[in-house]
Amino acid sequence: MVPDEALVRLEACGICGTDYEQYEGEFPSPLPLIPGHEPLGLVAEIGERAQERWGVAVGDRVAVRSRYGCGQCEACARRDYRHCPQGGGYGFTSIDKPPALWGGYAEYLYIAPASALRKMRPDIPAEIAVLFNPLGAGFAWAVNVPQTRPGDTVAILGCGQRGLCAVIAAREAGAGQILITGLARDEHKLGLARELGADVTINVEAEDAVAVVREATGGGARVVLDTTPYAPQAVTQAIAMAAPRGTVVIAGLKGQRPVPEFYSDELLHKELTLRGVWGVDEASFEQAVRLIEAQKYPLHKLHTHSFDLSEAERAIQTLAGRFPSEPAIHVAIVPHARP
Numbered sequence: 001m002v003p004d005e006a007l008v009r010l011e012a013c014g015i016c017g018t019d020y021e022q023y024e025g026e027f028p029s030p031l032p033l034i035p036g037h038e039p040l041g042l043v044a045e046i047g048e049r050a051q052e053r054w055g056v057a058v059g060d061r062v063a064v065r066s067r068y069g070c071g072q073c074e075a076c077a078r079r080d081y082r083h084c085p086q087g088g089g090y091g092f093t094s095i096d097k098p099p100a101l102w103g104g105y106a107e108y109l110y111i112a113p114a115s116a117l118r119k120m121r122p123d124i125p126a127e128i129a130v131l132f133n134p135l136g137a138g139f140a141w142a143v144n145v146p147q148t149r150p151g152d153t154v155a156i157l158g159c160g161q162r163g164l165c166a167v168i169a170a171r172e173a174g175a176g177q178i179l180i181t182g183l184a185r186d187e188h189k190l191g192l193a194r195e196l197g198a199d200v201t202i203n204v205e206a207e208d209a210v211a212v213v214r215e216a217t218g219g220g221a222r223v224v225l226d227t228t229p230y231a232p233q234a235v236t237q238a239i240a241m242a243a244p245r246g247t248v249v250i251a252g253l254k255g256q257r258p259v260p261e262f263y264s265d266e267l268l269h270k271e272l273t274l275r276g277v278w279g280v281d282e283a284s285f286e287q288a289v290r291l292i293e294a295q296k297y298p299l300h301k302l303h304t305h306s307f308d309l310s311e312a313e314r315a316i317q318t319l320a321g322r323f324p325s326e327p328a329i330h331v332a333i334v335p336h337a338r339p
């Protein structure tokens with residue numbers, strides 16, 4: 001083993017909307033590749049210096065962050081591999097680049113020297129432990145980026161895995177009121193949102209979400225988080241439901257579609273902060289891992305499906321809602337999943 005590298009035997013790999021976009025060809029990817037950017041596994045082999053750097057040894061369970069860096073630049077010196085211009089992503093690197101094992105839909109994953117790993121408790125089921133990805137996004141987008149304080153009102157648009165994880169994160173931050181939206185077919189997700197701590201759930205097909213949020217919060221939410229994919233009108237709604245001096249966080253990709261009826265004057269009148277987010281910072285990742293290890297929330301209710309490696313395509317389609325009789329929230333590839 002090279003001193004700075006490791007090899008991980010995968011226990012689970014989470015699937016998110018980005019996997020679906022990659023599968024559909026909407027997210028540019030250097031083919032051929034092994035997909036999978038939300039890996040969790042056991043250290044199978046590790047170099048001496050890598051052991052020291054990451055504080056892990058053979059047999060330890062590790063959560064692996066999605067990006068790796070070049071190890072040479074200023075961003076890498078801060079271990080901020082998300083912003084390394086020469087770096088890459090697990091699940092987004094061609095197998096033409098040695099040693100080819102760059103994706104989480106596999107039995108083994110190569111770990112490059114400039115990667116971020118964290119040891120995790122081994123006794124939590126792998127498909128639950130791997131929720132550090134959406135939960136990290138929940139902390140980053142609903143709490144740390146908008147600086148949510150105890151007592152704040154938080155409105156979340158969209159109740160997929162990230163929207164639901166944002167409910168948990170907002171509750172952990174002591175939010176005074178949490179509101180979340182979904183479609184009519186999301187009733188099971190909205191029910192779970194209430195169980196996880198949402199105070200108000202809104203079916204946007206039956207109710208005027210902006211009016212409900214304004215009414216319930218007495219004038220608008222201090223923090224509004226948009227997690228909805230391909231729904232550009234949600235940006236207009238998010239701005240309309242924000243309280244004066246509030247923060248609007250945009251996390252849902254809109255597939256390059258323009259926002260309809262966007263009036264920038266509302267940003268001025270209300271002195272809003274409008275913020276885009278991409279991925280998860282290290283502090284949010286850490287909060288997510290700790291919360292999973294604390295076993296404080298019924299996270300197993302978020303995890304609806306595990307699929308064997310051989311069923312990877314069905315796993316992606318299930319997450320994307322292709323099978324209405326099988327409503328999915330969090331889906332993971334679990335190599336050698338028990339039937």
Ligand SMILES: [Zn+2]
Binds near residue numbers: 016019037038133
């Ligand atoms: Zn993802």
Ligand SMILES: [Zn+2]
Binds near residue numbers: 070072075076085086
């Ligand atoms: Zn770098």
